[in-house]
Amino acid sequence: MYKRLLNIHQVRNGLIHTRLPSTKCKEKERFAPVIWAMGRARPLGTSSIFFSENKESSTSLSEDNAKRPEENEANAEVNNDGQKNTKINEGNNISNAMLTSQLETEPVVKPEDSKKLDKTKTGKESLLELLGAMKVDVTTIRKVRPPKIPRISERPDPKPMESVQSMFQHATAEVSQQRETLNPTLVAAASAAASTLPNSRQAESELLQQLRKHEAIPDTQRRADGQNIGDIIADMKVGKKQNARSNARPGSQIRFDDDGQGYTRDRGITGELDAVRTRKSPFTSKRLNIFNAGAEQDSLSVLGPTLWDINLANQIVQATNQTPRNGFEEMIQWTKEGKLWQYPINNEAGLEDEASVPFHEHVFLDKHLDGSFPRQGPVRHFMELVITGLAKNHHLTVQQKQEHIAWFRDYFQQKDNVLKEAEA
């Protein structure tokens, strides 16, 4: 799988690393030619765009070959956006199935025909045709939630399945061995997927219908690389979701009653609440992994402004008129100058370095006395009192204390002769 992936140079997006746990190796092989097209077609930022793209592919498929649907389907499956996109694909299938039944179109292309056209075109060309022939209907599909129903499976699942789609794939892979009525796992998957759509019952029924048709096709004609679902997509047409906002008028347009008096639309909070709910923030969607985390920084930001930059900044400041426009800017200026305290009040405003000084340097100052002061006598006695006072002083830095002691040292060395005369 990975070998084939790397061969395709058009894979630019970093979001392609297939890690669907339930897909088998042979299924993955066909993903490769499709991945490029997926990545190249559009950035997979929003689910709606992806959904529309999927629809593009699906509608064009209905006119063209069925090879594209297979690729598109594989493409959709492989997408690393994972659960959401696969679910959307599933939802696409379901909605398309539903709409297809609504429009009363029969599935035209059979999987037998699609097989013969295999490998005639590269994935790129096929998907280009796909996209070209598409009719785009962008709908706002809300984010697909994970399945709420408990999974009903006869066999124990070896790996945890993230999505309904993967469940579905797992079921399809294994169901080839069982040729009876619909697999209960399939049914479960279908109902889970259908539950995410607005018309869940209808969608579920349509999906199950499609599944039955799908199962009815003999196994020999069905390719293991998943043309199956692609065909389903191929027949589906894109439909428009019932627009809940069709009544929206521009702004607050004045409407008129019979008596001629106008009234503006009553703006409640419900509209805003809806907007708040459905708004997608950039942080809710899945990571695209386009850029490496921890991108390199500018050298300037790392090193800081150079001396030249500071000089230039000073020149600019002095040249332009820097008077503050209002009281806030005046206070800012004073704070920078130091005239105004910094709020919230910090008692140790100018003493940030002192926090790292250990306490023994503050308290045990005897070592400064040992050097140049006499060991006995009134001077020593006096200095010990000085040391005691400094040790108890909370408001001085170590530097200041040492300066005090140094000053006394110099003073007593100058007055040495006076001291000797006094002693004598």
Add this chain to the structure above:
Amino acid sequence: MAAAWKFLGTGMGFLQSSLPVSRQAYRSSLGVVEQVRSYYVNWRMLRDVKRRQMAFEYADTRLRINAIRKNTILPKELQEIADKEIAALPRDSCPVRIRNRCVMTSRPRGVKRRWRLSRIVFRHLADHSQMSGIQRSMW
């Protein structure tokens, strides 16, 4: 350092936005100390400001010499010498000469220490509700 800091905050913003330099308010380049002329209320206020600055400069020296003078352990000869030394310091360096004047009017008397204002200015501002947390009391 503080002066450089004062320029840096506003200057770097301009540096990055690359505003054109206006010629009207052109001042001398960096390195020449400007004479900043501001206005105090009167000369007495200015002298008081000078005394405060000088007292700040000599505070440590005065403290140390006074520590020698005001103890009973050191010999008296030393203390006399210390007396003379402290008397030789400039007269404005002693903190006793500082007068807490009103900041607005330079009034030497009737100044409340907390606000540094004389009673008249305080009343004026408080009545115009420009003193935060001050209201007319009645009880």
